[in-house]
Each structure stands twice: as structure tokens, then as C-alpha cells.
Amino acid sequence: MKTIYFTYVLVLLFVLGIKAKAIIENNDNELIKKEEQEEMLLAENDSNDVVEVDNDVNLEDEVDSNVELEDDVDSNVELEDEVDSNVELENEVDSSIEEESKTPAAELVDTYEVALEFYENYENIAKNITYNNDGKTLDVYYNPADINTKKPVNIYIFGGSWVANDKVRFTRLGALLERENYIGIIPDFALYPNGLFEDMVDDVYQAIQWTYNNIEQYGGDKDNIILTGHSSGAHLAALTVIKAGLGLENNRVKLEPLPYLKRVVLMNGPYIFNQEFIVYTLGGSTDTSNATSTSDPEEQALLTELIGIYMNKDEVSPIQILKQYEDNSIINNFNVEKFIFVYCSEDKTIPEFSALQLIDEITRTSQSPYEYINLQGLEHPSVINGIKTEKEEFEKIYMDIIRK
Structure with missing residues (x-):
């Protein structure tokens, strides 16, 4: 168990x-x-x-x-x-x-120094050629490489109240002519007080004669010479042509007719020395050395003195000289094919009646053709001062005038 x-x-x-x-x-x-x-x-x-x-x-x-x-x-x-x-x-x-x-480039200033520099550097020029027995000289603007073709010739008589300026101041005008296929002639001549009107006329007369006799060697056409004067230079050009055309005496020597001139261009010139002119001129603008009146006190004093010498003297006034001649009595038309009168509408230095009265007397006493140009809006020195400062507008005006 x-x-x-x-x-x-x-x-x-x-x-x-x-x-x-x-x-x-x-x-x-x-x-x-x-x-x-x-x-x-x-x-x-x-x-x-x-x-x-x-x-x-x-x-x-x-x-x-x-x-x-x-x-x-x-x-x-x-x-x-x-x-x-x-x-x-x-x-x-x-x-x-x-x-x-x-x-545009900086605008040129019209001073003597600027003009002198241009003059000294300019190449197409023959300088200081003596043209009379008094030792007066002129410059020829031309192209030395082209002297075989005949070119028109322009003699320029500068203004300056008969008391101022010289040919150097107008070098750019000579250069313009040379560029435009012209031959340019710019003479120096007597100025007051170193000379009177009669001496100035002698110099202008002899510069024209020299040009006619010698210009072909520079390529110029002696049968196509244009004489231009501005302001007091226009007075001297007109007085010289009229006295020579009429065979009048100058410095007690009778002048022979000048060679045939294609055109005489008179720009803003005083052709009479009466009371009306004196009031207008000496009471007018004095803002330019290129005008008939001058802003320089010394030059103004000389101008007043010179005008006083010739006040109402008929023999230095182209208008008064022609008033002594009958209608159509001058049959040689002063040996000038055509006169061109130029006036500027805003000229406060020279009255327009000066040009109009000279036109009346030339056309009354001769059959000389003429043209009158009124440049609207321009003043007494506008065209020439414009050329001296290289303004194309005024260069064109000048060339268009002398080509007419």
C-alpha cells in the first residue's frame, strides 16, 4: 500500500x-x-x-x-x-x-584771341599780301592744290564803325568761302584817325584792282568777282563803286571805272549822314564791336568825331551823290551786273530807309538790276557774328546771298 x-x-x-x-x-x-x-x-x-x-x-x-x-x-x-x-x-x-x-561743341566766343589762334593755324591762306603803295595788306583764302579750275571770288569789306577791326577777325568767313569753293579776299584798309573816308575809298578801290589783276594765280575767276560790304564796310563798298562808276575824284585823283563786278552785296550799310541817321545810329544800340556804333568808349568817341567831320557832306554819301544826276543818266550801270541789298528787320543801328533810299537812287539814275533781302528777326550783326562763331544757319544765309 x-x-x-x-x-x-x-x-x-x-x-x-x-x-x-x-x-x-x-x-x-x-x-x-x-x-x-x-x-x-x-x-x-x-x-x-x-x-x-x-x-x-x-x-x-x-x-x-x-x-x-x-x-x-x-x-x-x-x-x-x-x-x-x-x-x-x-x-x-x-x-x-x-x-x-x-x-553741340562748346560755342565759340568772338574774341580777338580766338580769331587770332584760328588765323595762325589756318593753312589754305596766303597772308599779308601788299596790294598798294601805302603798305596795306590783304589775305587770300584758297586751296593751293586746286588752282587750275576758275572759282568765283568774294572780296569782303568788314565793318567796325570806320574805326575798329582788322582782317584777322574775319578769318572764319574767309575759311567758309574757301570750303565752299570760292576764293576769299579780305583786305585791311585805313581806319580813323589814321585815315579819312577818302583814304578808305582809295584802299578799297586798290584792293579790287589788285584782285582783278592777280586772282587767277590763286585759281580765281577775274570775271566773276563779288564785292561784299557789311555795315560801315557796306558804305565804303557802295561809295567806292559809285565814285568809280561816275569817274569822280577821290583824294584829288579821278577814279577810273572799276573792273566788271558780278555782284555788289551791301549788308546793313549807312549811305547817308543826315540828322535823321545821326539820331537813329548814335541813339541806337551800342552792343557790338561789329556794328556801326560801338560799345568801346574810345571807339565811340572816335566815331562821334568822324561823323562830326562828315555831317551833311554830300561827297561821302552815296545817296546824296546820286541825287545830283538825272534819271537814267548813268548808262554803264557802275560796271556792276547786279546789286543786292540786305537789311535785318531787328537792326537797331542802321535805319532801313538808308538802304531803301539808295535803291531808289540807283534805279532812278541807271538800269542796274537789284534785289532787296529783308532778313526777318535778325539784328545788325547777326549774320557776320554767326559766321565768326561757326553757326551753320548764318553761314548758309551768307552763301545763299552771294550766290544770287
Whole structure:
């Protein structure tokens, strides 16, 4: 019995041991499984962490990439701004260049120093040629390389109130003539107080004679001579032509007729010295050394003195000289093919009646053709001063006039 009981106990213990072992193994398995699950879960978490880290890294990379892209964009924007800035700069430069091309060169100032510098450097000119026994000289503007073709000749008698100026001041007019395929002649002549009107007429007369006799060697056509005078120079040109045409005495010597002149151009000249003229001229504008009245006090005093000498003297007034002749009595037309009278509408120095009265007397006493040009809006010295400062507008006006 005891044996059976003991056996039963052993079996029971064995069974319990097996169960316990099974339970333990089961627990161990569950624990292992749990550990494995935990490990798997941990692995998953690690994997997720890695993914998240990778994602974070990728995100960081993307952020960095975006930053780089933004930097590139900023860089491109900066580059575009720089390009735009350069384009704007180029446009400004182009605009400046365009403005410079539109902007004329600094305007010339009409001073003796400026004229003298141009005169000394000008090449197409024969300077200081003596044309009379008193030692007076003239300049010839011509092209030495082209003297075989005959060119028209323009003799210019400058203004200056009979008391001022010299040929150097008008070098740019001579240069203009040479550029335009003319031969330019600009003489110096006697000025008061070193000479009176009769001396001035002698010089103008002899300058014309010299030109006719010598101009062919410079390429000029002696049968195509144009005599131009401006202001007091116009008075001397008219007085010389009329006295020579009429065979009158000058300085007690009878003048022979001048060579044939193609045209005589008289610009803004005073042709009578009566009370009306004196009031108009000496009471008018005195703002230019090229006018018949002058702003220089010494020159103004000389002018007043000179006018006083010849006040109401018929022999120095072209108008008064012609009044002594009958209608159509002058048959040689003064050896002039055509007279051209020029007046400026805003001339405050010389009255218009001076030109109109001389036209009346020339056409009354002769059959001389003439043309009258009234330049609207211009003043007494406008055309000549414009040429002396190289203004194309006035250069064209002058050339158009002498070509008529």
C-alpha cells in the first residue's frame, strides 16, 4: 500500500514536474516571444527612428537644398539685378553718348584771341599780301592744290564803325568761302584817325584792282568777282563803286571805272549822314564791336568825331551823290551786273530807309538790276557774328546771298 502510495506520489511529482517544466518552458517561451516581440517592436521602432532620422536628414537635405535653391535664386536675382544694372548703365552710357552727339561743341566766343589762334593755324591762306603803295595788306583764302579750275571770288569789306577791326577777325568767313569753293579776299584798309573816308575809298578801290589783276594765280575767276560790304564796310563798298562808276575824284585823283563786278552785296550799310541817321545810329544800340556804333568808349568817341567831320557832306554819301544826276543818266550801270541789298528787320543801328533810299537812287539814275533781302528777326550783326562763331544757319544765309 505504502508502495502504491509512494509510487502515486512519484508519478504525481513527475507529472507535476512535467507540468511545471511545461509551464516554465511555456513561460520561458512566452517570455522569449515577448522579448522577441519587444525586440521586433524595438527593431521596428529603431527602423522607424532610422526612417524618421532619414526623413529628417532628407528634410534637412531638402531644406539645405531649398536654401541652396533660394541662394541660387537670390544669386540669380542678384545677377539679374546686376545685369539690369549693367543694362541700365549701358543705356545711360548710350544715352550719354547720344546726348553728347546731340549736344553741340562748346560755342565759340568772338574774341580777338580766338580769331587770332584760328588765323595762325589756318593753312589754305596766303597772308599779308601788299596790294598798294601805302603798305596795306590783304589775305587770300584758297586751296593751293586746286588752282587750275576758275572759282568765283568774294572780296569782303568788314565793318567796325570806320574805326575798329582788322582782317584777322574775319578769318572764319574767309575759311567758309574757301570750303565752299570760292576764293576769299579780305583786305585791311585805313581806319580813323589814321585815315579819312577818302583814304578808305582809295584802299578799297586798290584792293579790287589788285584782285582783278592777280586772282587767277590763286585759281580765281577775274570775271566773276563779288564785292561784299557789311555795315560801315557796306558804305565804303557802295561809295567806292559809285565814285568809280561816275569817274569822280577821290583824294584829288579821278577814279577810273572799276573792273566788271558780278555782284555788289551791301549788308546793313549807312549811305547817308543826315540828322535823321545821326539820331537813329548814335541813339541806337551800342552792343557790338561789329556794328556801326560801338560799345568801346574810345571807339565811340572816335566815331562821334568822324561823323562830326562828315555831317551833311554830300561827297561821302552815296545817296546824296546820286541825287545830283538825272534819271537814267548813268548808262554803264557802275560796271556792276547786279546789286543786292540786305537789311535785318531787328537792326537797331542802321535805319532801313538808308538802304531803301539808295535803291531808289540807283534805279532812278541807271538800269542796274537789284534785289532787296529783308532778313526777318535778325539784328545788325547777326549774320557776320554767326559766321565768326561757326553757326551753320548764318553761314548758309551768307552763301545763299552771294550766290544770287
